[in-house]
Amino acid sequence: MTFHSLSGVNRSIVSCTRCARLRSYCRRIAREQKPEFADWTYWGKPVPGFGDPGARLLIVGLAPAAHGANRTGRMFTGDSSGRWLYEALYRFGFASQSESLRRDDGLTLIDCYITAAARCAPPGNKPSRLELDRCRRFLGAEVRLLSRVRAVVTLGRIAHESWLKAAGWWDRLSPRARPAFRHGAASELPDGTIVIASYHPSRQNTNTGKLTREMWYDVFRKARASLEEGATGSRTPR
Numbered sequence: 001m002t003f004h005s006l007s008g009v010n011r012s013i014v015s016c017t018r019c020a021r022l023r024s025y026c027r028r029i030a031r032e033q034k035p036e037f038a039d040w041t042y043w044g045k046p047v048p049g050f051g052d053p054g055a056r057l058l059i060v061g062l063a064p065a066a067h068g069a070n071r072t073g074r075m076f077t078g079d080s081s082g083r084w085l086y087e088a089l090y091r092f093g094f095a096s097q098s099e100s101l102r103r104d105d106g107l108t109l110i111d112c113y114i115t116a117a118a119r120c121a122p123p124g125n126k127p128s129r130l131e132l133d134r135c136r137r138f139l140g141a142e143v144r145l146l147s148r149v150r151a152v153v154t155l156g157r158i159a160h161e162s163w164l165k166a167a168g169w170w171d172r173l174s175p176r177a178r179p180a181f182r183h184g185a186a187s188e189l190p191d192g193t194i195v196i197a198s199y200h201p202s203r204q205n206t207n208t209g210k211l212t213r214e215m216w217y218d219v220f221r222k223a224r225a226s227l228e229e230g231a232t233g234s235r236t237p238r
Contacts, residue, residue: 003141010048013119013138019131022120029066029121043073046120049142050074051113056150056227057094059085060139060159062200063118063127070121074103075114084201084216085114092220111227113149115142117162125202132162139166150193151226153219156200157181163195183215186222194226 003009017023030044047064061081064070068079076082077100086107089095094112097105118127118135127135143149143166154160160181164170169189170178179187179195186196198211198219205211 009141013046013048016046018134025123042071049115051109055113057112058149058152059114060163061116061155064121066121081201088220092224117159136166143167150230151223152195
């Protein structure tokens, strides 16, 4: 299938039923809920990407959280990872507000688009290889349609490798030439795109100190610098 618009991609994502395990899990979570969210009607469907269609910065996550985006219907909205992400995006001028609790809360992304490797919340936060492969067509379509992207932040190894595959670099580059996944590593691709790898802001990483605020801010400091320097002709991040 060829997509001609981001809205078309998003409609196809929301209606996708290709992965029975994931669809069943999302619906079950939506029925059972958490007591603290008893007054919510969970989204319970695949979650589309969102943001500025003219974005120069692309954020690639792993998958919706069971009681985050699977509840609210918007990536990184209503969970602890989202609190880390939007606070940093706001700090570095990529978001209109520092917190997002629901998809109608007025948040606007500025020169930024958020997507993920998988669009359904997976059990244990672990989509299978087959599920990732099935979902990659959506990420590939977004990569093609978001033609102004100049910097990509990948949140976790799976997101990092999924973006490289969706964008075609996994096959075009030799294993030694592919951008390595190492927190804070900024790599320049042959077309000038800067890829910045980061640990995912999951509680497992933030509560243990594997990912600190300063490490996290440094990722977005590099992203902002790469865009500013790219606009003046230099493509090397600080």
